[in-house]
Amino acid sequence: MCRAISLSPNSVLYAIGSRSFEKASRFMLENGFSPETKVYESYEEVLDDPYVDAVYVPLPTTLHVRWAVLAAGKRKHVLLEKPAALNLSELDTILEVCESNGVQFMDATMWMHHPRTAEMRALLSDGQRFGQLKAIHSCFTYKADDDFLCNNIRVKPDLDGLGALGDIGWYCIQAILWAADYDLPQTVTSWHEPELNQAGVILSCGSSLYWKDGRIATFYCSFLTNLTMDLSVLGTKGNLHIHDFAVPFRENVASYYSASQFRVPIMSEHSVANDRPQEALMVGEFASLVVEIEGNGSKPEKKWPEISRKTQKVLDAVRASIEKGFQAVQIVS
């Protein structure tokens, strides 16, 4: 993300905050930052610096509500690592403070900002090439090693208590909502046999999402399975498939595959070039919203907090369904 901030033409990495001056200085050196970058020994000092316009918050999820609220309260725009919060109530606390302070909120789901995503969106919106949406399947898994499964913040109930659901299920859920043009499903039923660690943190789980008109979506996320980043979107007239939806295999070009009834059934590959990595494109989009707000008095773009909110709402329902023994959980729009 530091590299992304540097690669983005409208942002400058101005300061780093860490609980440890030593760790922050080493991080700076190792990543070849400008010597002018400030190093603060506490997060408060970052927020108290009047030259800081916006903060990127990569802290463990349990700390999001505290630090995002403090940042927004000091009128810093907030780019928040996903999962945005432990639950919708926490996220709403964050979003209310952002709104009342007129700062931009965005969760750091970088693939949303890749030009491939926009091109795929155009395909899905094309009544001739794609038709009506019928089914979505998304899957994000990676094989965590023993050290990760013992020590990483993502398997600790007091740090990232949502485990695989928060870390990678977030991507799957947001991809489903994106494909459904942010129309919330009405019911969520989680799959049996999620894998949990001894502390009860989710290591793998899946869920089925239902809309009343027969549209259906499923997702699967896991720390225990070889890297997979699949997204399939099926329509009445066409299909879309990708195998690297969250993080493209290549940094400067990404492919998607489509099939349509108007062609032979063999899927065709489409490549989309990007001049900067998707993380830098995300920072660029975030920074340009900040410039609009700070420079031109614009209002924050509501689309991004709304997408985060819907994602969190579905994530909460997935978790509730697991806790209720895989019962169907209604989602209230």
Next chain:
Amino acid sequence: MCRAISLSPNSVLYAIGSRSFEKASRFMLENGFSPETKVYESYEEVLDDPYVDAVYVPLPTTLHVRWAVLAAGKRKHVLLEKPAALNLSELDTILEVCESNGVQFMDATMWMHHPRTAEMRALLSDGQRFGQLKAIHSCFTYKADDDFLCNNIRVKPDLDGLGALGDIGWYCIQAILWAADYDLPQTVTSWHEPELNQAGVILSCGSSLYWKDGRIATFYCSFLTNLTMDLSVLGTKGNLHIHDFAVPFRENVASYYSASQFRVPIMSEHSVANDRPQEALMVGEFASLVVEIEGNGSKPEKKWPEISRKTQKVLDAVRASIEKGFQAVQIVS
């Protein structure tokens, strides 16, 4: 299938049976059969011909139990179109008559006989390249037109009453069992909101299959969605993906995609050539078993009826789960 019988070196298309002599003769002419091919005006006459060694039965599913039992009773080997039967009880009736008459049974799921399938099986069995199985997703859909949805046997409760579940869900279920090396799941939970026609026949449905050790599989089948034939198999160390599992896009070569932790995460494509179409390979395998039995006194190969039986068992559970309001249905091994 007539073409497949002709292309297979160990089988001869000897006779056609039809309720209508005219229809059968026209079919013969249109497909350029040898004038020596016999045309029978009833199925009984086919079964009464002592020169008929084996029959391929493409009748609607409701007629399978009647005609497969009659055929086996007359010691004709039976290649039966899928779905094998309306339910396990009917299939068991067929299989018992086949066994007591010493004839080979095989259901006509042709992709099982493609050399790609064997090569993929080798990958899935490779502890280094694939590791342990964790998750499977299969999907077979096609967009039926209005005529199909009104008139095809596959949407008629008195002909192919299993609808999309029988016609294409059969492939998905068998693919899952194949990937799981025929280890039956313990529980099946069908997805909400299956689409039914006015007569109650399934036009689209999906299901989740669970094993006690955390393995999971899902499938989706539909007559209402653009052509999709996806199979994804995820392991702890590698993945397998195909987009044309049931019927390869090309007749003489088929691809699969694999990724493994030992490589860069980009998936690699593997092509497998086949000298004859998969239907002809199926006929060839079936005919060689028949030759073994008739010529060398061998016993029928039990593998094929066992695979059909397991597929039917899971299919029954999917249907039962839908009928029970999407409750979990146990599968007894």
